[in-house]
Amino acid sequence: MTAPTTDRTDIVDPNDHVVLIDGSAYIFRAYHALPPLTRSSDKLPVGAVAGFCNMLWKLVRAQGFSPAPTHLAVVFDKSEQTFRKDIYPLYKAQRPDLPEDLIPQFPLIREATRAFDLACVEQAGFEADDIMATYAEQAKKRGARVTIISSDKDLMQLVDDNVRMYDPMKDKTIGAEEVFEKFGVTPDKVIDVQSLAGDSVDNVPGVPGIGIKTAAQLLADYGDLDTLLARAGEIKQTKRRENLIEFADQARLSRELVTLKRDVPVEVPLDEIAVVEPEGKRLVAFLKAMEFTTLTRRVGEAYEIEIAAIEPDERLKAGAPASLAFAEAAGLGPQAEEGGEAGAAAGFTTGGGDDPRLSPTRRAVARVEEAGKTPVDRSRYETVTSLARLQAWVGKAFETGFIAIDTETNSLDAMQAELVGFSLALAPNEACYVPLQHVGAGDGLFSEGMIPGQIPLAEALATIKPLLEDPAVLKIGQNLKYDWLILARHGIEIAPYDDTMLLSYVLDAGASPHGMDPLSMRWLNHTPIKYEEVAGKGKGAVTFDRVAIEKAVEYAAEDADVTLRLWRVLKARLVAERKSAVYETLERPLVTVLANMERRGILIDRQMLSRLSGDFAQGMARLEAEIGEMAGESFNPGSPKQLGDILFGKMQIPGGRKTPTGAWSTGADVLEELAEQGHELPRRILDWRQLQKLKSTYADALPTYVNPHSGRVHTSFALAATTTGRLSSSEPNLQNIPVRTEEGRKIRKAFVAAPGHKLVSADYSQIELRLLAEIADTPSLRQAFQDGLDIHAMTASEMFGVPIAGMPSEVRRRAKAINFGIIYGISAFGLANQLSIPREEAGAYIKRYFERFPGIRAYMDETRTFAREHGYVETLFGRRCHYPDIAAKNPSIRAFNERAAINARLQGSAADIIRRAMVRMDAALSRAKLDARMLLQVHDELIFEVPDDQIAATIPVIAKVMEEAPLPALALKVPLKVDARAAANWDEAH
DNA sequence: TGCCTCACG
């Protein structure tokens, strides 16, 4: 031991008290034991951090904890891979995933430790327990006292006269006596008990049939584990004797697993964890950033610091461009971190974008700067036409650990498209195209047919399948759902994956588009070849299988190249801007969920639709005759222009309005008004339009979407289409199937379940209003939902002083319109229009509403201010919706953006919730051994196809997943309610 | 291609 060079008492001696905090375990315990506190300005979960800081403060101020610690370290688990995993791969293999609101608290607790000027220790390959055991051993040898702050029973083997444990949640000290209570043996025999009894939590096997009680009894009889195993044959109980003999080796393995290592080559010597007085100002800066007001004040008082004069820690405060906290939590993830390092090796420019010492923000900035520096050089792309070359690319991808992929097909419809080729990229300009099914155009000499020299499809697929499904290689795509579907139809399920389109969506929804070309131009300053340039456009367009291979290579390989480059930039931004949780929980997992829904499709009754089409045509013909007669001439009732001329020109009906472009307005609201005034023609037009819509958009169009192979209709869900986080559905749009009129519902009846099945529809009741009550913190509304009241009637009763019982329907109708108006960012004009009342009256309603529910006005004002200041709003789950025009000079544009922003928090939070439910649904159903299949999502409704005999069992599972979807990230005060029904068709299930 | 209209939440 080296002699001290100063008179400081760093060197541990018998008067010292070494305190070791089990950081990771503390977070878990605190998370479950303490209320789910969040930082008020941005809802960052900080409950465990707060508890931790309070504890540290007590420790360093020696309040109620004696003797005062002279040495203190907070010890963390560093990596999953430990020597225990090497000897027993199942060790701790079934740890559940971390609750997501816990994840960001790990790095914050490290930050807190540093803010207190305390040692923060972690070491690769060793668990925190081993490091603590080593410190404890070293301190003990020097005669010091040791306290381990943890309640983990695995540490109890360390307890002796000099070493005690302290459970911070129960405020209880654990000595030899308490260990005996728990294990029935003295601390020195704890290892033997654990070796026999095993541990289901950590997956320590032990000996079957032996628990703690039995183990303690056996050890009392035989002394220690080795003696017991040696004399196992003497045991009377047959089963126990057999097990002890048969599983003796398993018990010895268990002993290796549970025995803590006391000789870890610690990188931070014990002497260096001496407690020093924290630097008050830095500590206050940290606590202020965390918004722990009480503790900030206490610390300020203790150090006599003027806390108002201290700025919160820039990196950690709410809204900071990059908090180290989230960056570390999100990591670039083990996956992406490897990507970063391998990226440098694979040829990315390294000017800081890969420097782990830089903050995530600096890294992201560096990557954006580096992105444009390697110009795209299409001449370097390779055309892969031999299996050997393809194998070489695959081999390299295994080394690199990530690869960009793009498939080329002959159709935009993923359910019909034939695979024509695929491209890969490993580094800038290091990309290739693998043509598989290009055909010649037929030049007169040869009839058209497959171009020779292409790798046979089956061989190529067999070669890339292991790569695309390898859990250690990240596959990167742009709109990967498409490629996933194409390859899934060939038996390949890509995993794991990243999607640059979704990265962009999480970061920039509402601010900029997420297609590859705009992303490339924005982030890489590069314009990729347009699809039309290789395939032609309009009448001359050909499908990709007819594009000459030389041209296809440049286009396709560039797509993979660009995708890879975009990933570098956007993934770094994701971390720097702390949106990893949104991406990982609400976006990425939905890719396969939606792909599977699309793949399943839904059955429609084509006969029924055909019959309806005929009925609608008859009705229209009848109406057309009447319309012609009334107008005195025959004209096209489908032409708004001709109709306007007839109504307001020829017939001179007063009350016409003009559209913004100066044409006569003939919208339903205008015609409805005229009809109420007694004009017959507008009524007929309205009826005709309804039939026209139902016929053309639904009855005639839907059957054309039936897939010839599956016999079902496969919509396409867009994940990155809306500003608010909602999905959209197209080709066909199955999110706008008629329901509001009797005629329309006939269309819905044509959506049916397969034989032996029923359709189950489960929808959230009033979810946006519930979220309003939650977000705007309106106790009366919240209470009404908790009590299960009719929310519109309750609103009416509050506003107009009318009792709920016997309320006139008109009163309730008005309150309902107001409630919806609020969700849409109410205006007097809009409400007046909706209710057909004067604008003054509508204004008075709104005023009254805000008087009765002041919290809602505050919510709207806050949202407006926040949006104006930041250019975006956030949902309850952190999804960002951008409104770049929110500060427009034009008041109507500004007001429009404000209303949209107010609505977005509600609509977006609801969208997040159903996304969470969808992500969990399949696993919940299969856990319950149910065969229900999710088919459609309609914003607040999920539609399933369920075998007849499983309906009763399935409905509660679906409802539970949906109702509990916000957990564990958020525990809403307002309950969510789900209504679910089963029927043979969608209309009756709804 | 833009505009209008209308289907849905």
Added chain:
DNA sequence: GACGTACGTGAGGCAT
């Protein structure tokens, strides 16, 4: 007092 309005979508048909 401007400005012209309820929020979010996609599809079909007309007119250009």
